[in-house]
Amino acid sequence: MALLVVGSVAFDSIKTPHGQADEVLGGSATYFSMAASWFGPVRVVAVVGEDFGEKQLQVFRSRSIDTAGLERVPGRTFRWRGEYRGDMNEARTLDTQLNVFERFAPKIPPAYLDSDFIFLGNIDPVLQRHVREQLPQARLAALDSMNFWIAGKPDELKKTLRTVDLLLINEGEARMLAGQMNLKKAAAVIRAMGPRSVVIKRGEHGVTLFSGGSVFSAPAYPLDEVLDPTGAGDSFAGGFMGHLARTGDLSEANLRRAVVYGSVMASFAVEEFSLERLLRLTSQEIETRYREFKALTQFDA
Amino acid sequence: MALLVVGSVAFDSIKTPHGQADEVLGGSATYFSMAASWFGPVRVVAVVGEDFGEKQLQVFRSRSIDTAGLERVPGRTFRWRGEYRGDMNEARTLDTQLNVFERFAPKIPPAYLDSDFIFLGNIDPVLQRHVREQLPQARLAALDSMNFWIAGKPDELKKTLRTVDLLLINEGEARMLAGQMNLKKAAAVIRAMGPRSVVIKRGEHGVTLFSGGSVFSAPAYPLDEVLDPTGAGDSFAGGFMGHLARTGDLSEANLRRAVVYGSVMASFAVEEFSLERLLRLTSQEIETRYREFKALTQFDA
Numbered sequence: 001m002a003l004l005v006v007g008s009v010a011f012d013s014i015k016t017p018h019g020q021a022d023e024v025l026g027g028s029a030t031y032f033s034m035a036a037s038w039f040g041p042v043r044v045v046a047v048v049g050e051d052f053g054e055k056q057l058q059v060f061r062s063r064s065i066d067t068a069g070l071e072r073v074p075g076r077t078f079r080w081r082g083e084y085r086g087d088m089n090e091a092r093t094l095d096t097q098l099n100v101f102e103r104f105a106p107k108i109p110p111a112y113l114d115s116d117f118i119f120l121g122n123i124d125p126v127l128q129r130h131v132r133e134q135l136p137q138a139r140l141a142a143l144d145s146m147n148f149w150i151a152g153k154p155d156e157l158k159k160t161l162r163t164v165d166l167l168l169i170n171e172g173e174a175r176m177l178a179g180q181m182n183l184k185k186a187a188a189v190i191r192a193m194g195p196r197s198v199v200i201k202r203g204e205h206g207v208t209l210f211s212g213g214s215v216f217s218a219p220a221y222p223l224d225e226v227l228d229p230t231g232a233g234d235s236f237a238g239g240f241m242g243h244l245a246r247t248g249d250l251s252e253a254n255l256r257r258a259v260v261y262g263s264v265m266a267s268f269a270v271e272e273f274s275l276e277r278l279l280r281l282t283s284q285e286i287e288t289r290y291r292e293f294k295a296l297t298q299f300d301a
Numbered sequence: 302m303a304l305l306v307v308g309s310v311a312f313d314s315i316k317t318p319h320g321q322a323d324e325v326l327g328g329s330a331t332y333f334s335m336a337a338s339w340f341g342p343v344r345v346v347a348v349v350g351e352d353f354g355e356k357q358l359q360v361f362r363s364r365s366i367d368t369a370g371l372e373r374v375p376g377r378t379f380r381w382r383g384e385y386r387g388d389m390n391e392a393r394t395l396d397t398q399l400n401v402f403e404r405f406a407p408k409i410p411p412a413y414l415d416s417d418f419i420f421l422g423n424i425d426p427v428l429q430r431h432v433r434e435q436l437p438q439a440r441l442a443a444l445d446s447m448n449f450w451i452a453g454k455p456d457e458l459k460k461t462l463r464t465v466d467l468l469l470i471n472e473g474e475a476r477m478l479a480g481q482m483n484l485k486k487a488a489a490v491i492r493a494m495g496p497r498s499v500v501i502k503r504g505e506h507g508v509t510l511f512s513g514g515s516v517f518s519a520p521a522y523p524l525d526e527v528l529d530p531t532g533a534g535d536s537f538a539g540g541f542m543g544h545l546a547r548t549g550d551l552s553e554a555n556l557r558r559a560v561v562y563g564s565v566m567a568s569f570a571v572e573e574f575s576l577e578r579l580l581r582l583t584s585q586e587i588e589t590r591y592r593e594f595k596a597l598t599q600f601d602a
Contacts (some may be wrong), residue, residue: 260600263340
């Protein structure tokens, strides 16, 4: 089934204890679509500047990602510079240049209006809602957000939350949004705001899904080396939504499988800088790692 | 099979966002033995002062814990005062009075010398080794330690590590001990120091076991309310070792079950202050929560 993402496309400059990368492809829509492309077709709505050329477009095309909604406007593409230290659990932002992203007004190509699954990446909640309103028929609308919007536009975010089915959010931001330290209670507060399911991302500690009457916890995959954590959350979302769109199955059991596929894609994303690992994956590797997650969590009654 | 713990018995005074408790029973040997007592007999080696009376002894006896190794000496019992705030992931120590614990020299009663499973709670690594040397025949010797000893007596701790089979340790302290931020590599470094298995405790994020050629991750149980995190780690250890001693089975599959039983006991311990919840458990409740862990982590291939 058709999957659409709206979010950012950026040039990232990243420093980690293991190296650095300058002006590499990044952004929420980029990581999401690369991860999701391993599960089926993806449509991207985002904005880029004149410095985004054939070479960058080719990266999307190499994964058969539909870029009809990738708007190119005068100016420079969004740039982000960040650094990770220590346990690399949090990025320190050194510089943000919004550039063309500052006036991003997502335009949904008519051919995208039949999208069944939509992922509203971490952008202004007003824009997220605007996109959602143009796609009222979608079977599943999922939203990502962050502290910047929770603190800066709480009322707009809450209005947007009422229109979506599922929220993906970091642990600390879930607590912040709910005003509740206990995670189980925080999830209940958030679900009362609109989304019937909440996926709480805990970085190297895994993911917890609150949906229906049940809770599901998946660990993160224990990697020998995390080179660059950038894009882990959006790669998770790409695998998660990609699996749901591929199967068209919104049962509890399949949401759990989607969480594991999301965790698989996040684990690959962080193994190398930028999109490098996501670009040279194979479907075989994805299935192998899925089975490794099974082995990682398996115990008998 | 016979299970022995050596550690501390204390009077704790605890403040959390949900309340406080003054001069309540605590200490590593206390939490461990209460949790382990639900799986079979436990022998305790610890020291208390003259203020530890019949009332306190009765708490141990009510769980059929063998207190022949609980030495009573002149002076006051170990006291700890701490506070938890925010997400309650870490205690702030407000006051520590070692009292009789300062000169603790563990004495193993002759009747304890046939113990098959021993847990060396978080005390001076020199004392831990001294106990271990008196019980060379034990089938499994497990050790707990902390930053205070890693920083203060690194060489003694390493000497002791060479004599044990398994280390239980907090995530941050595993990194500190190994001098390695990556947790998988940290576990490998620690295993090269002696213990063939390492259990890394991640508080509200669960537990990861590195043993044999495999890794096992179990989440923490999502509780509606954590009243008092004190003793979670030692209650985990009690459930873990209690299950191993009960079954006498050191296979990989059974170590995994033991991790889940440990997680079950930790989840109960933090539901109320001090030992309250551990004292009024039932075996039925333990088995029910074990099955809930299964439901929490279950996904299909």
